[in-house]
Amino acid sequence: MAEAHQAVAFQFTITPEGIDVQLSHQALAEVYRSGVRSWKKRLARMKNTVLTGVYPASPSSWLFVVTATLATMYMGSSDPSMGLIRKIQEHLPTSGSPSGQSQAVLSAVLFSTLLWLLLIHAMRLCLRMLLSYHGWMFQQHGKMSVTTKVWSVLVCLLSSRQPLLYSYQASLPHLPVPAVKDTVRRYLESVRPIMRDEEFDHITLLAAQFLDGLGKRLQWYLKLKALWAGNYVSDWWEEYVYLRSRTPIMVNSNYYGMDFLYVTPSSLQAARAGNAVTAFLLYRRKLNREEIKPSRIPGTVIPLCSAQWERMFNSARIPGEKTDTLQHCQDSDHVAVYHRGRYFRLPVYRAGRLLSPREIECQMQRILENQSPPSPGEEKLGALTAGSRVPWAQVRKQFFSSGVNKRSLDCIEKAAFFVTLDDDEQGMKGDDPTGNLDRYAKSLLHGKCYDRWFDKSISLVVYKNGKTGLNAEHSWADAPTVAHLWEYVLATDAFQLGYNEEGHCKGNVDPGLPPPQRLLWDIPPECQEVVTRSLAEAQTLACDVSFHVFPFRDFGKRLIKRHKTSPDAFVQLVLQLAYYRIRGTFCLTYEASMTRLFREGRTETVRSCSAESSKFVKALEDGEGPELCRRLFQLAAEKHQNLYRLAMTGSGIDRHLFCLYVVSQYLGIESPFLSKVLSEPWRLSTSQTSVQQVELFDLVNHPEYISLGGGFGPVADDGYGVSYNFSGEDMINFHISSKQSCAQSDSHKFGDQIKQALLDLRDLLSEDDRTKKPASKKDI
Structure with a gap:
């Protein structure tokens, strides 16, 4: 193969006359340019380290x-x-x-x-x-x-x-450890609406025993850790919630992001892949140079922690029998590509420069036109990353620790990111737009269960009709960090790089560009059997997931804010109302909130089901007067906002209780109270990811360039996963997931209830406007 010969810098042959050495000047030149590029990056990192190290001075x-x-x-x-x-x-x-x-x-x-x-x-x-x-954060809006x-x-x-991206890191405060009595008090307050009297009396007794005894001892250890560690939660959260989980990360952990809803900038698969890959690499360049602006609380100068950006590219989750690990490389000059059962290595630099979008398109087209068949066991090899972690760890150790398999696996795991050229067509358009969106979500989340590499930090999916999407591994970062990248990719692809009239990428092509390299594998029958078992497990899990994705266009945050209500609180109350209508009861509700006001902060739980929200829902369902319902609605919305603020400022409930439980396990002490708390199921798991870089999208002049956001799988077997985001001022997007094996849960029925609840709350608040509006002469 030509590319194999070009990869060798020199060859030598032993002859009777001596050793005949043949040098490849082209290969040596590539080695030189690669070294120069590497040293430039090192010097840039050193410069940024100095600038960041002395901030806020210069x-x-x-x-x-x-x-x-x-x-x-x-x-x-x-x-x-x-x-x-x-x-x-x-x-x-x-x-x-x-x-x-x-x-x-x-x-x-x-x-x-x-x-x-x-x-x-x-x-x-x-x-x-x-x-x-x-x-x-706790002051009334407009009254500072x-x-x-x-x-x-x-x-x-x-x-x-x-500032540079990491300039604020050394200046961020440490996450405080709340008082145990405050956390327990807030916990008991949160579970009162969902527990019967006898259950609540029992948990109250357990809580009192915990406070009087073990709680004080465990709290002392946590305070000691908070003094020593950058964040007393994040390392344990990453290890015990993500890396030590032995269940499949596909569906259970990974999440996805969608393309534009109404627009496909190019219907050519290779072209769309060329621009998207280029946008990813341009973002990585900005990341390496720390040119990405530090995230801030919207409308303020308050910075957020940027630590999650560090492992965005060149990273993979490595399976282990007891716990996984995160592998991160400082740099990578290639991406790994999957198409029709074959894996390819695609270098993205040549002669020290980044390939143009048109060159990457040509390389992708070469892969699409490559007719070589998969080697035995190669086609469904990715199923190992979709199944349980222990079999994958054992197989990796036995069959991928040396030889050609190790080299090919290293190529995937050390790639900048993973790309799948999918043979399917996805998107909203067609005779069944609702069903198409549901299938689009399922495809992004799990695909065929073997055509994604779920261990990679980021995987780009490009479909046959030009639609794209993203799948992300969860342990290294949370959704807002990945969403920041995805916003940049979509905007750069559509508005900066663009396409010519035929739909091809712009730029020139080097005619001497070597083709992408096929990765070689030697998969023995014993390994193939494990692949088959992992695939069967993953397919069972994937088939059980039901999705309903829909854009709600009747109104959005513009109307909600007109009623002086938080859009997030409004939607959370809608979810409480919809759940009560479909189940006739309330449940423990999880809403993800960030704690990135603190160093190395990740997330905290907002327990959205409160006494105030349940009172409002019951009053509305019992037919109480509109005035009473509106007053209860405002109390519930204010309560939710306060809970969200407490979670953001380090006074949440669940991460503190989680860490207390971890300490108890280290000490070998069982706590009935903590065991009960951590075993409670989250039947309603919710998350909002707002657009962070609004300046990238001109939705006034180009309202069609909106994305539906992304979603995730259900957390509880009998519950729902709900992701939502506000697109512009007049649209709300919902991603609802559940399991078909549970007769009580139905994503489409729940979606219908959400739509009706949205309209009902709008009418409730709008009626208040009509009663306050002064009568006109015509009315008189």
């Missing part, structure tokens, strides 16, 4: 401090160091040393450097203390206290210098 401020110190010394004024410069000079080595004048200058520079570092530390400490203040105004000005002053 490297140039060191020169200012040194100059000011020297100027003060030689202007004849008092010693600015109060004798410290003289002390430093006395301790400098004298043998072979420069003149006394030079020693004085050197001592002044050393003192200035120490002073500069001390000032940086003081500024960072001040910024951390300021960012620890969260009182602004004097304290908050002063605080806001100070934060702006200390963070005025343009």
